[in-house]
Structures are given as structure tokens and as C-alpha cells.
Amino acid sequence: MGFKSKARKNRGETSKVALKDKDSEVYEGQIKCDIIECNNWADKIIGGRKMSYNRAVEVWGTSGVSRKVGKVSLCKTCYRSWKKEKKGEPKQWTSKSSGPLGNAPNSIPVRSFDQP
Numbered sequence: 418m419g420f421k422s423k424a425r426k427n428r429g430e431t432s433k434v435a436l437k438d439k440d441s442e443v444y445e446g447q448i449k450c451d452i453i454e455c456n457n458w459a460d461k462i463i464g465g466r467k468m469s470y471n472r473a474v475e476v477w478g479t480s481g482v483s484r485k486v487g488k489v490s491l492c493k494t495c496y497r498s499w500k501k502e503k504k505g506e507p508k509q510w511t512s513k514s515s516g517p518l519g520n521a522p523n524s525i526p527v528r529s530f531d532q533p
């Protein structure tokens with residue numbers, strides 16, 4: 418397992434890869450989750466997500482995010498907990514009028530984050 422998705426990643430990945438040492442022993446991830454208390458990989462192929470720093474800070478606080486960059490990387494688990502947190506508080510996304518999708522009132526427009 419892993420080979421197929423890896424190949425796919427290599428094609429899909431554009432620029433921002435691995436700024437850190439390649440200490441890949443357990444899982445060959447390249448992107449670390451930027452949440453300090455978390456040690457997971459945030460590679461896309463295992464469900465990682467990119468998110469703007471400000472949004473991450475809303476949940477973890479400035480001291481909970483390890484890097485202050487425009488977009489931080491979240492592992493699947495952290496992204497989930499972020500989503501959970503955000504669901505609790507009605508914010509700007511609660512405009513349930515419309516989206517391009519139309520049929521998913523609860524979905525956060527995650528897609529826009531993914532695209533460079």
C-alpha cells in the first residue's frame with residue numbers, strides 16, 4: 418500500500434514540499450502537522466489539509482500552531498477536530514443560501530483552501 422497514492426502525489430504536488438529534514442522512518446510523510454501537540458503527518462494522501470494560519474489559530478491559539486505561515490498543514494485528525502470546533506460556533510459560513518454545490522448546506526467550502 419502506498420505506492421499508488423505516492424505516485425499520484427508526485428504528479429499532483431506542485432511546489433511546497435518538505436522544508437524539513439527527511440526523517441521519514443515510520444511513515445514516509447513529507448508534511449508535518451503544524452499543530453504543536455500533534456505529531457502526525459499532514460500529507461494530502463493521508464487526509465492532511467492546508468488551512469490558513471488564522472483559521473487554525475481560532476481553534477488552537479497562536480501557541481498551539483507551530484509555524485506562522487500563510488497556510489499551515491493539518492493532519493486528518495486535527496482537521497477533523499477543527500471542523501468540529503467550528504461547527505459549534507456560527508460564523509461567516511452560515512450563509513446557507515447557496516454555494517456552487519447547492520445540496521450541501523453544512524459543508525465548509527474546503528475546496529478553496531486546497532487550490533493554489
Ligand SMILES: [Zn+2]
Pocket residue numbers: 450451452455456457491492493494495496
Ligand atoms: Zn495534527
